[in-house]
Amino acid sequence: MAYDAEDTRRRIFAAAAAEFAEHGLAGARVERIATAARANKQAIYLYYGSKEKLFAAVxxxxxxxxxxxxxxxxxxxxxxxxxxxxxxxxxxxxxxxxxxxxxxxxxxxxxxxxxxxxxxxxxxxxxxxxxxxxxxxxxxxxxxxxxxxxxxxxxxxxxxxxxxxxxxxxxxxxxxxxxxxxxxxxxxxxxxxxxxxxxxxxx
Missing domain, CATH: 1.10.357.10 (Tetracycline Repressor, domain 2)
Incomplete structure (x- = not known):
């Protein structure tokens, strides 16, 4: 199956929204976001740049x-x-x-x-x-x-x-x-x- 970048983005976004709502920026963990999104940490940094930028985007x-x-x-x-x-x-x-x-x-x-x-x-x-x-x-x-x-x-x-x-x-x-x-x-x-x-x- 071909890699679907847009679907990966959506999964990261949904997982990040839940993680940030629960733990805030300081308490959120990129590892947990990646696991919940079924993605790797590199994809998160590739698409959003940093945890702070991901929070702002969410x-x-x-x-x-x-x-x-x-x-x-x-x-x-x-x-x-x-x-x-x-x-x-x-x-x-x-x-x-x-x-x-x-x-x-x-x-x-x-x-x-x-x-x-x-x-x-x-x-x-x-x-x-x-x-x-x-x-x-x-x-x-x-x-x-x-x-x-x-x-x-x-x-x-x-x-x-x-x-x-x-x-x-x-x-x-x-x-x-x-x-x-x-x-x-x-x-x-x-x-x-x-x-x-x-x-x-x-x-």
């Missing part, structure tokens, strides 16, 4: 996956936030990767950082395109959308970063009940914040 791809899966509708912010909440619940590895990224202060090359910044700028641009937002001056509109986006990301992510605390604070018997309740609360908070910032109607 995180970037997961963020792009989330962005592609959910398009924030400026005229239906709360509904978009509900969909994003569901996506994070189905893909808990992204929250863990983001936490490891923050804890370990992973250095990112300039091109990768620029790509991520541009992706967030596109999201902000979509948020400022709603009917209600058009009455605001452009700078006010952009800053309001940036603040809304980051605040909503925090409102969503914290539930999955500390699920046990979520359950205990809400005094719910199960994590499922706590998350169902939080989903409704986060959606309503997003609706209120969008209206307060002039980015959505108050209806």
């Amino acid at each position: 995180l970037r791809a997961k963020l792009e996956e989330a962005g592609a899966a959910i398009r924030v509708d400026p005229d239906a912010v709360a509904e978009s936030v509900g969909q994003l909440f569901d996506w994070y619940q189905e893909h808990p590895e992204l929250i863990r990767l983001l936490l490891w990224d923050a804890l370990e202060a992973v250095e990112e090359d300039a091109e990768s950082e620029r790509e991520r910044r541009d992706a967030f700028r596109r999201k902000v641009e979509r948020l400022t395109g709603g009917d209600a937002a058009r009455q605001l001056p452009e700078e006010t509109r952009v800053r309001a959308a940036q603040d809304l986006l980051f605040t909503v990301m925090g409102l969503i992510a914290w539930n999955f970063a500390v699920p046990r605390m979520c359950r205990l604070v809400l005094d719910e018997e199960t994590e499922r009940a706590a998350l169902d309740r939080r989903r409704r609360t986060v959606m309503e908070a997003a609706r209120t914040l969008a209206a307060a910032g002039g980015l959505a109607g108050r209806g």
